[in-house]
Amino acid sequence: MRELRLIFLPSLLILATLEEAASHGDQPLSKIAVQKATFSLNHQAYIKVSPTVLGLKGQNADWVTVEFSSPNPSVDDWIGVFSPSNFSASSCPAPADNPWVSPPLLCSAPIKYQYANYSTPKYKDTGKGSLKLQLINQRSDFSLVLFSGGLLNPKVVAVSAKVAFSNPNAPVYPRLAQGKVWNEMTVTWTSGYGIGEAVPFVEWSWKGGLPIHSPAGTLTFDSNSMCGEPAMTVGWRDPGFIHTSFLKELWPNTLYTYRLGHVLSDGTYVWSQQYSFKAPPYPGQNSLQRVVIFGDMGKDEADGSNEYNDFQHGALNTTKQLIRDLNNIDIVFHIGDICYANGYLSQWDQFTAQVEPIASTVPYMIASGNHERDWPGSGSFYGTKDSGGECGVLAETMFYIPAENRAKF
Ligand SMILES: *[C@@H]1O[C@H](CO)[C@@H](O)[C@H](O)[C@H]1NC(C)=O
Ligand SMILES: *[C@@H]1O[C@H](CO)[C@@H](O)[C@H](O)[C@H]1NC(C)=O
Numbered sequence: 001m002r003e004l005r006l007i008f009l010p011s012l013l014i015l016a017t018l019e020e021a022a023s024h025g026d027q028p029l030s031k032i033a034v035q036k037a038t039f040s041l042n043h044q045a046y047i048k049v050s051p052t053v054l055g056l057k058g059q060n061a062d063w064v065t066v067e068f069s070s071p072n073p074s075v076d077d078w079i080g081v082f083s084p085s086n087f088s089a090s091s092c093p094a095p096a097d098n099p100w101v102s103p104p105l106l107c108s109a110p111i112k113y114q115y116a117n118y119s120t121p122k123y124k125d126t127g128k129g130s131l132k133l134q135l136i137n138q139r140s141d142f143s144l145v146l147f148s149g150g151l152l153n154p155k156v157v158a159v160s161a162k163v164a165f166s167n168p169n170a171p172v173y174p175r176l177a178q179g180k181v182w183n184e185m186t187v188t189w190t191s192g193y194g195i196g197e198a199v200p201f202v203e204w205s206w207k208g209g210l211p212i213h214s215p216a217g218t219l220t221f222d223s224n225s226m227c228g229e230p231a232m233t234v235g236w237r238d239p240g241f242i243h244t245s246f247l248k249e250l251w252p253n254t255l256y257t258y259r260l261g262h263v264l265s266d267g268t269y270v271w272s273q274q275y276s277f278k279a280p281p282y283p284g285q286n287s288l289q290r291v292v293i294f295g296d297m298g299k300d301e302a303d304g305s306n307e308y309n310d311f312q313h314g315a316l317n318t319t320k321q322l323i324r325d326l327n328n329i330d331i332v333f334h335i336g337d338i339c340y341a342n343g344y345l346s347q348w349d350q351f352t353a354q355v356e357p358i359a360s361t362v363p364y365m366i367a368s369g370n371h372e373r374d375w376p377g378s379g380s381f382y383g384t385k386d387s388g389g390e391c392g393v394l395a396e397t398m399f400y401i402p403a404e405n406r407a408k409f
């Protein structure tokens with residue numbers, strides 16, 4: 001985030017990260033020269049992953065054990081996780097401007113990566129290693145790939161079997177936002193069910209009350225909505241469907257429970273787990289409201305992956321602390337620089353998964369920072385490329401903002 005924002009900050013900051021942090025290095029995924037990747041499959045090499053079906057207890061995150069081996073191990077060998085699993089060239093669009101240039105062998109960046117020696121320092125000598133990685137439900141299946149040649153000249157050495165969540169389309173990662181009036185709460189979530197495939201809604205009630213069903217609207221976008229690279233090219237990933245439901249006429253100070261639902265065309269219901277929130281007080285009511293305001297949090301991975309330059313390492317600590325304090329928080333304002341996806345769209349799912357315990361319980365209000373919005377010629381305040389081509393589309397779609405124009409927040 002840029003210093004200019006300081007001028008607009010209210011003086012009641014409770015928790016804030018105002019300084020231009022050293023964490024403003026490049027997105028770790030941008031260190032991989034995806035377009036230079038070549039195939040160098042070696043039948044003596046392997047990469048195995050278990051289990052291959054995830055989320056069997058209905059959870060949206062799961063751990064896998066990865067075992068791999070290469071006959072020519074090197075200190076800069078690495079493991080990339082691709083999703084969807086069919087990551088290879090056949091899905092690359094041919095470069096439209098120059099039909100004589102052959103398309104690259106990989107068209108998308110991995111959704112996360114780790115060095116082969118991360119848990120096995122002897123890998124470079126023994127050629128054998130193992131890792132534990134956390135995967136979250138991001139609507140598609142996964143495959144894991146062992147690369148040699150480092151990040152700059154990646155060579156595919158071995159490819160794992162496919163791994164998938166038992167229901168990749170499941171409704172996930174609800175985030176609350178205050179509506180336009182005091183007694184309205186909005187619930188936004190992500191699923192793999194498009195309009196026409198299933199009807200999205202929220203089932204909610206106060207304790208002991210009759211359940212109410214409220215409909216949800218559905219948004220998505222394609223890569224033509226992106227302003228440039230990498231969001232439009234190697235960083236692009238199908239965002240799935242983002243649903244928002246409006247829970248109206250809330251009773252002041254009341255505790256509500258809710259869950260996300262989809263009715264499939266055959267009449268089957270798909271449900272999320274159950275969540276709860278407390279409705280706001282009547283305006284002017286004598287009450288204590290505890291507000292947390294911060295910017296620049298970013299995201300990180302519990303398994304230590306994507307750790308180039310220790311990018312945003314404190315994000316998990318901050319998230320954990322907020323979760324511990326949740327009983328003493330009524331609303332959160334994340335005033336910009338949300339997850340530093342910088343055009344690598346997979347990171348937005350990972351961020352909404354990271355903050356789910358917070359955002360599903362108290363309103364999580366976001367504002368736009370340079371890393372969400374800035375792109376030359378797109379009407380942003382600064383003409384830099386800090387959004388990696390997202391030009392605000394991800395932020396304004398993934399989170400609900402109670403503004404007349406969702407592009408201006
Ligand atoms: C592990 O790999 C990284 C990246 O190539 C390298 O910088 C580091 O020195 C390696 N560590 C060991 C113990 O080999
Ligand atoms: C990859 O899989 C997706 C669905 O998971 C499908 O839409 C796409 O056509 C596949 N691409 C290739 C090259 O098979």
Ligand SMILES: *[C@@H]1O[C@H](CO)[C@@H](O)[C@H](O)[C@H]1NC(C)=O
Nearest residue numbers: 312313314315316317318320
């Ligand atoms: C985050 O928490 C871990 C484990 O509690 C600790 O080792 C680390 O120093 C913390 N990092 C920061 C940036 O505070």
Ligand SMILES: [Fe+2]
Nearest residue numbers: 001002296337
């Ligand atoms: Fe920032």
